[in-house]
Amino acid sequence: MAEEETPAPAPVTSADVARLAGVSRATVSFVLNGTPGHRVGEPTRARVLDAARRLGYVPHAAARSLRAGRSNLVLMPASVSAIGRLVSEWVDDLYGELERHGYTAVLHAGRFADPVDAARAWAELRPAAVIALDGDRLTAGAADLLRRAGVRGVLAFASGPVEGVHTVGFDHARIGAAATEHLIARGRTRIGVVLPRERGLGALARPRLAGVESVAARHTATVTPVELAYTRESATGLARRWRGLDLDSVFAYNDEYAALLLHALRAEGVAVPDEVAIVGSDDLVLSGLQQPALTTIRLELPAPARIADAVHELIETGGAAPVPAMEAVLVHRRSS
Template sequence: MSPEPNSAPQITSADVARLAGVSRATVSFVLNATPSARISEATKAKVRAAAEELGYVPHAAAASLRAGRTDLVVLPASVSAMGRLFSDWVDELESALGGRGYTVVLHGDRSADPLTAARAWARLRPAAVVSMGDERMTPEAVRILLQAGTKAVVTVAPAPVTGAYTLIGDQTGVGIAATEHLVERGRTRIGVVMPVERGLSAFSEPRLAGAKRVAAERGAEITPLPMRYSDEAAAALATLCRELGLDAVFGYNDEYAALLSAALADRGTAVPEEIAVVGADDLLLARVVRPRLTSVRYHLPGAGELADAVDRLVRDGAAAPLPDIWFETVPRQSS
């Protein structure tokens, strides 16, 4: 038997207006928080109470047509591949933006072409696009977004990106901090883990470049070590590290480093006596594993600070710059 059709009547703004005793225009002004509308607080309260009583939800698409954009903040899907540190920070950013009236959407398009990606983001007519180091956020991509009505384009990059509000953060600094620490501890044959998972090369390649820069200056040797995030891959790499005669490994981040450290121990390689291991992100994991993991700590602006900047960019078109991201090594037992 086919289900009965849903006979519940659709609630419209006209129903809210009728219950509140106001015009439909007033309902629209109140529920869409139109800043130019002069409406008393008492009337606003009546409209909101009527909407809540009826269960009315404003039509997002209609509001977008009036405004020329939505209240969406798009985060390109690359943020989902960036590890626990950034995923936790993005969760905080989502909450902070939600408290300011925005809806955060993780966009799944992973086209490698910057213009194709920008057009996909622009189709949503977002108020803002926030990219956490996505290589596709080029000046040309920013131009497409701004021309489509996006008010705030935010990115993390080593240098300012034309047209975007750029939070300066150079991933080479992570490799520099880790490698300087290892060289200072007397390590000269250093492996650098290079995750093979998609979306991580934007972070692993600059970190490798930072490690090579320090090694060239300090007389150390760097060996890139491709690795998949799995027990089997870590076991194979642990064997390879011994065969190559490495005395240290920078493990890309804490998750890869902890996995490799455990694999080394399983094969009888003492950490740090034979091979020192350093991670990055300074997660709780680094303090839970044994030996406790030396890690490179990020100093990021607060999620609330960035949410405020996004809101000011959307509303006013400008925001004061935030402090640069910087890095420091936190020494523990693994090095």
């Protein structure tokens, strides 16, 4: 005989908190939502917080948004695999700065081929604002859909302006260009460019490749894309056929792929930088610890506080002051 299922317990409501604390539901709302303009005595506030803690009550964000007429969510669409270690630390700091303004940041990792479909999925959550880390995929149509759905601010990191979007300059082509200018200045003319096989990284790798190609086209340099998965086996396979590719240098997408390839090349007896110069990106701690230390591109991003302030301005007023663009700065070390 099948066991009877235990019914799920009824969710705790603000009415339960009010009964236990001996106050009205309105008072519970004022205390737990921090409603401005409503003063509640400290003893009463303490009773409400204690009752909520004992009952395990959590305010309903959607209901609170309906009452307030706006959400406190800031949505950040981004592929998790595309957020490198450098950017993930920056995003963590941004979360804290958004909390300072009273917002809750939510990472949205959905994958959509069409920008308008993506915007429709974001709009379903009714965020107050959207921060698009991969803003080059945004379109004016997607921005308009978000606006009509009540999203008060859209900020995007993109290579160029998008109608209806507060754009912060972040052109990945500049990263590839900076690496290539350095390699050519060091006398390298046969440049490989690592294209990661990992899903989600193509959106960043392709413009970096374009930046390499744009600089090489102005010189007598050739560019050869080389695929590399972030595995030891893939790196070993590439290193074993490296001499057959006849490349004297490589821009390895970022420091993690650069370090992986560096170790594989050295294991196969390929001398760095004598036979091949390597440049990574992001200036991670590990780049300076390699043997030889990796040349890299440091990404100077706008301060998270500056971004959070701009998002708050967009939500409150519909406009914000310009934010400085990302800068790609070469850090020369021994691998090149």
